[in-house]
Amino acid sequence: MDIDSWIMAHEAAVRLSFFVGVFAVVAAWEILAPRRRLRIPKAMRWTNNLGLVALNTLLLRLLFPAAAVGMAAFAARQGWGLFNYLDAPYLLGLAVSVVVLDFVIWLQHVIVHAIPLLWRLHRVHHADLDYDLTTGARFHPVEIVLSMLIKFTTIAVLGPPVLAVLIFEVLLNTTAMFNHGNLRLPRRLDRILRSLVVTPDMHRVHHSVEDDEANSNFGFNLPWWDRLFGTYRDQPRSGHEGMSIGIHGFRDSKTVQRLPGMLALPFRGRITGYAINRRDWSTPEDLETTDPR
Ligand SMILES: [Zn+2]
Numbered sequence: 001m002d003i004d005s006w007i008m009a010h011e012a013a014v015r016l017s018f019f020v021g022v023f024a025v026v027a028a029w030e031i032l033a034p035r036r037r038l039r040i041p042k043a044m045r046w047t048n049n050l051g052l053v054a055l056n057t058l059l060l061r062l063l064f065p066a067a068a069v070g071m072a073a074f075a076a077r078q079g080w081g082l083f084n085y086l087d088a089p090y091l092l093g094l095a096v097s098v099v100v101l102d103f104v105i106w107l108q109h110v111i112v113h114a115i116p117l118l119w120r121l122h123r124v125h126h127a128d129l130d131y132d133l134t135t136g137a138r139f140h141p142v143e144i145v146l147s148m149l150i151k152f153t154t155i156a157v158l159g160p161p162v163l164a165v166l167i168f169e170v171l172l173n174t175t176a177m178f179n180h181g182n183l184r185l186p187r188r189l190d191r192i193l194r195s196l197v198v199t200p201d202m203h204r205v206h207h208s209v210e211d212d213e214a215n216s217n218f219g220f221n222l223p224w225w226d227r228l229f230g231t232y233r234d235q236p237r238s239g240h241e242g243m244s245i246g247i248h249g250f251r252d253s254k255t256v257q258r259l260p261g262m263l264a265l266p267f268r269g270r271i272t273g274y275a276i277n278r279r280d281w282s283t284p285e286d287l288e289t290t291d292p293r
């Protein structure tokens with residue numbers, strides 16, 4: 001059995017093993033060295049956030065049973081994409097593909113903040129009133145499907161090795177749990193790590209209620225894109241203990257922390273201005289004051 005066939009046969013098991021392993025490590029780390037005091041009972045947030053993860057996993061397996069690695073294998077058979085066309089060294093294709101896939105995810109993240117309709121989907125990720133490892137996996141099912149279609153398109157154009165796609169998926173999953181972790185890291189260690197990977201303190205800035213802070217640090221995995229494209233912000237103004245997490249106008253925990261509320265979130269309120277560069281919160285989707293429910 002060659003490596004590609006092995007990956008195709010074991011992709012789900014490999015990803016699940018990493019998910020469970022990394023989840024356990026980060027969850028234990030959160031108990032031993034928490035960064036902030038959480039506001040909402042953990043049992044409620046975890047049940048609902050992980051319920052959404054289970055729903056998304058099921059949906060993806062039903063819609064795309066072969067997943068992204070299946071798309072890479074299909075592209076290879078068809079001769080689609082740059083690396084299936086060029087005769088590049090395997091390791092070069094592997095490294096470049098992981099970096100390019102990460103850049104596309106970064107770009108997609110900027111786009112879902114910039115386009116009002118897509119921001120409605122993405123605000124499910126931001127509406128969590130606390131910030132811990134389960135926030136990292138909390139996305140609306142429509143955004144998850146959209147994300148997979150963008151990944152498929154990228155794979156068709158890039159033609160990455162099947163292994164690169166598996167490495168990328170596992171890496172993204174691992175770093176998302178790590179950088180959403182409610183983790184206290186020594187400042188010096190954070191500084192060093194930040195040159196290689198997005199750290200919890202770096203991504204937490206992105207979950208601030210403050211508009212300019214939320215529209216910074218779009219990276220999930222590699223930290224370079226934000227520095228390169230001018231969206232990097234070092235720290236939140238109010239500090240990590242003092243900052244507020246979430247979105248203006250969506251502060252009711254009965255809605256934003258429960259699965260039905262999360263699923264309905266994109267369909268609530270009027271379509272308003274761009275989320276990026278929003279400067280006036282007095283005319284927003286101020287739902288808690290205008291919603292008759
Ligand atoms: Zn975001």
Ligand SMILES: [Zn+2]
Pocket residue numbers: 125135136180203206207
């Ligand atoms: Zn996030």
